[in-house]
Amino acid sequence: MRRARVIAEHRAPDRPAIQVAPGDAVTLGERDSDWPQFVWATLASGLGGWIPSALFDAEHGNATAQKEYDTRELNADVGEIVTLHYELADWWWAENAQGASGWIPARAVEIIE
Known part of the structure; x- marks a missing residue:
């Protein structure tokens, strides 16, 4: 495992995290403009979230x-080591x-060699 220093603050969005498992049906909508x-x-429950499109068997609609x-995203402050x-x-x-885990943008961290 690698370690990195946070070089740009990151805050998780104010919405519940969602999870998908192989075989889960979803409806795919728009692409993210910053992260294409x-x-x-969107899950059957109505909750939605941003997920890499490569993880689905379709590009849009039912997948x-x-x-x-x-x-789940990880809140991180500048200077923190993760x-x-x-x-x-x-x-x-x-x-x-503290043992919390989640996603953080690669551009927000600097890998420590």
Whole structure:
């Protein structure tokens, strides 16, 4: 696992995180203008979130999740050190010193060698 220093503050959006598992049916909507590899996915429950489009079997409309994904994001402050677990679509799944984990943009961290 790698470690990184946060170089730009990141705050999770004010909406509940959603999770998808392989086989889950969703409705895909618009692409994110800042992160074009992400698409708005709406669950049958009506909750939605941004998920990498590569994780679905379609580009728009009705789709099925091919892999597991959790939209939880990690709040992080400049100077904080985080552990990086894996990268997907220019975001890192990271963990802070308190054990909280979630996604943080790759552009918000600097890897420590």
